[in-house]
Amino acid sequence: MENMPEHIFKNQGAHLNGHEAREPEKDNGINPRYILDTLMRHWYLFVIFVIMGVGGAWLYLRYATPGYKISAKVLVKDDQKGGDIPGQEILQQLEVFSNKSSVDNEVEILSSRTLMQKVVNNLQLNTSYFVEGRVKETEQYGNLPFALQWLSLKDTIMKTSYVVSPIGKDKFELSGEKGTRTASWNDTLHLHEGVAKFVLTGIPFTRPAYTVKVASVDETTANYQAQLDVRIPNKQVSTIDLTLNARVPEKGEKVLNELLTSYLKASVEDKNRIADSTIAFIDNRLVIVTQELSGVEKNIQQFKQANELADIEAQSKLLVQGTGDARKQLLDQQVQLNVVESLEQYMHDTENSKRVVPSSLIVQDPTFVGLVQRYNTLQLDRERQLMSSTPTNPVIVTMDQQLAGLRADMLSNLASLKKGIEVGIAEQQKNAGALDQKIRQVPAKERIFLDISRQQSIKQELYLFLLKKREESAISKTSNLAIARIIDDAKSDALPYKPKRLLMFLVGVVLGLTLPAVYLYMKELLSRRVKNKQDVTGNTPVPVLAEIGHSASNLIITKTDSRTPVAEQFRALRTNLQFVLSDISNKSVIVTSSMGGEGKSFVSTNLAAVLALSGKKVVLMEMDLRKPRIAERLGLPNHEGFSTYAIGKTSIDALIKPSGIHDNCWIISSGPIPPNPTELFLQARTEELFKELNERFDYIVIDSAPIGLVTDAQILGRYADATLYLVRHGFTFKQQLQISKDLYLQRKLPRINIVINDVKNNSAYGYGYGYGYGYGYGEDNQRKGLLGKRKKRAVLDGK
Structure with missing residues (x-):
């Protein structure tokens, strides 16, 4: 009686007080014990x-396929962040040209497609080599016995692959989509992708075949660009971190080192182009000036030979000394005019519009020098931007406009400078006119010689000036350094970053x-069927009275000496049922379910047996007239029963028969199956039968038909004091529990309670009204009884 649930009392109280039953709150919480x-x-x-x-x-x-990260670090010369390269202070004294850089610009250059395409072409990265393994192909690099060298390659090609199989020492077999051919090593082959040759590297062959995959240069460049990450660690430094993802560490290191080499080489070439442009301009001017100087010197030689002059300088020493200062000033002005005219001619030439302007020839005018430096710097920035942009880019167009404006300013400045020099020359010539009056007094030969000597001096000064500037430009070119230096060479991580x-x-x-x-x-x-307690309590408010475990034995399992777990559960059901019917002397219990096969006959029979074991007189009524089973399973005759009693062919005394289960247990069989079972329950003889049975017996157990199929149980419910609604574990559908809910809420059956039937031991069902106690108790008693019998037998054998 200790196992009687509290909610059963509440349920029965609702029926006894005559109030309408209300649906209790559902407990839909998680049951950790059931889950475990x-x-x-x-x-x-x-x-x-x-x-x-x-x-x-x-x-x-x-x-x-593992993936490795290859890392490298570069230091960039950035004037704003102080990233100067050590040792460049001495070289700056010789530099004629200035070329400023920015870390952000260098990041864009390192990420540019043009630079990566150079690496792909230099290393022929569009060609990959694989060997077949047991499961997959593995890429090889650096340790191959041969190499594919492209002599020419088409711009756009589809992905193709070739299988190279060596034949002897001199030949190999090449298999592809177009067929198979045999060729010799180092032979020039015309393939669909271009012209190539296979050369031996000296490493011995270890595989019977090698796979060569060829992709387009553009696709390969795009793939490597996607795997390259170039970033600045923070805004306070001028270093750049480069990271490349690669499947083969050796190949990744080679690619990243080649990228850095190409980048440094390109930065030096940018500086050298300015020096080359200046040197080329000076060389062109030297050719012209040399020819002019040679002509003047030849005229002097001819003049001396024709006039048989030996030392004209001694003869005209005094005159030269008097006119030396004026001639020197005029000479300087003429040299500057010559240079200005040359630069003006260079600036007017449209072929030089996209070239840098030589800035080392004019140093007297700081305004012009500043314009030239700005123009050259903008011209170099434009060329760098073109490495990753097109001429139609708005940034390039803006730079072109700025270049045009600077060029106009320089031409205007040159014009003003030229005009000033011409005014100075005119003034000097005016002063020279006064000296000419004095020179006319010297012999005509000496005057002619002085004119020729003056031309020689002008050409000679210009020649020496150009030689000096050319030497400075050459020294500056040789002192050019890259704007960056490598801090850490490309190095792969020891372990792959994927997969982890x-x-x-x-x-x-x-x-x-x-x-x-x-x-x-x-x-x-x-699952559509009842599997656990939550399935029952979550779909119906009807309380669970007890549960019956699975039994593979016969119909009757509750006998006098039975201590099985299921027998103990029926004893727990008997105890709980006494609480339900505690206020009634003669008690009637009807057993029903939703559908057939849920164990009504099994529960009804064993419930009657366990009640009889308690000393009560019990009658078991087989009222499932449509499909009776109890009498047949008990081995009792069924030619007379309730159906014959209802039509007046059998008396009550003849109807009640011993069940054979227990002396206190009687049975009323169903009798022959009638055509109208429901109508028989509505007759007056049925009511008389139940009145008589209530007087003779303590308990009446009614085995009725499934209430989910027919209304027999509802009709018989008026003769019952309590209802046991069977739910079979793993058999009853969850939606069928709504029938019990409707019966409970609308009080169609008295004191309805649910009994869970056929609970498996391994189902973790979660109930236990006496189940665990019965199992242990019965098992211990059986084991003790067996040991007692063995001891008794041993004593008898010893006697």
């Missing part, structure tokens, strides 16, 4: 799936634990 029991019952699934998950992770790690071994094993374990849990959850969620 369910998981523990299926522990083997978790073990199997964890082993499969870890094994799958191991297989994935075994055959997955620990993470993959962790994912395998998590999947191994998650998948069976999800499977069990979905199985429970999608």
